[in-house]
Amino acid sequence: MASFTAPSAIVDTNYGFMLEVTDNGGLTSADIVNILNTHINVGPNAIINGPSNGTLGTNLMFDAVSSTNLEGDTLSYTWNMGDGSDPISGNSSYVYNHSSTGSFNVTVTVSDGAESDTDTLTIVITVPPLVIQSYPQSAYVNEGSAATFSVAARGTGLNY
Numbered sequence: 001m002a003s004f005t006a007p008s009a010i011v012d013t014n015y016g017f018m019l020e021v022t023d024n025g026g027l028t029s030a031d032i033v034n035i036l037n038t039h040i041n042v043g044p045n046a047i048i049n050g051p052s053n054g055t056l057g058t059n060l061m062f063d064a065v066s067s068t069n070l071e072g073d074t075l076s077y078t079w080n081m082g083d084g085s086d087p088i089s090g091n092s093s094y095v096y097n098h099s100s101t102g103s104f105n106v107t108v109t110v111s112d113g114a115e116s117d118t119d120t121l122t123i124v125i126t127v128p129p130l131v132i133q134s135y136p137q138s139a140y141v142n143e144g145s146a147a148t149f150s151v152a153a154r155g156t157g158l159n160y
Contacts, residue, residue, distance in 0.1 A: 006037040013037045043115030044069040048108045050121055055128040056101055062121070063093035064108045073112035080107045082123075098125045 006015075015037060020030040050062035064077055079094045080087040082104035088094065098104065102125060109118045141147040 006035070012039050041112070041114045042070045044073070044075055044110045044112050044117050046108055046110040046117040046119040048106065048119040048121045050106065051123065052121065053124045053126065054098070055126055056099075057097065057128065059095050059097050060123070061093065061095050062106060062108070064110055064119070065092045067092070067108075067110045067117075067119075069110075069112050071112070076111045076113070078109040078111075080109075082106050098123075101125050101127055 013036075015035045017033045017035070018030060019033045020028055022028045045068045046064060047066040047068070048062060048064055049066060051060055054060045062079070067075060067077075069075055075092070076089065077092050077094075078087050078089045079096075081096050081098070083098060083100065094108075096106075104123050104125065105120050106123055107118050107120045109116050139147060
């Protein structure tokens with residue numbers, strides 16, 4: 001019995017072997033055996049990294065740099081932010097600023113040109129907390145007189 005273990009192939013490769021068989025009586029026969037070693041593409045493994053929450057108006061950074069492809073193929077990345085905006089093709093990292101609050105499924109699809117894989121990260125975007133940035137430390141006013149002061153605050157839906 002003859003055997004052959006095919007090596008890893010980046011492209012389809014044809015191997016030719018001369019097979020010679022000899023019987024117990026010393027008679028021989030020979031022939032050429034061709035074996036086609038077919039390349040089987042191994043698709044990429046998408047891995048998304050990023051925060052699981054953020055606040056409205058804040059840039060969030062996502063990346064897929066941990067995504068792998070065993071064959072070392074050049075990978076392409078398509079980002080979908082889960083908010084109805086058009087998917088964006090580009091780099092392995094992406095910065096996004098959600099314009100509404102809620103829960104969103106951020107996805108990255110990684111492709112090697114033949115196969116692709118998608119990973120999903122659910123993020124929650126909330127309203128930033130109210131922050132009073134400045135206010136008067138102390139003020140004196142006479143009884144019955146109007147007091148005027150200024151306050152600076154950061155947040156959404158503020159009323160003074």
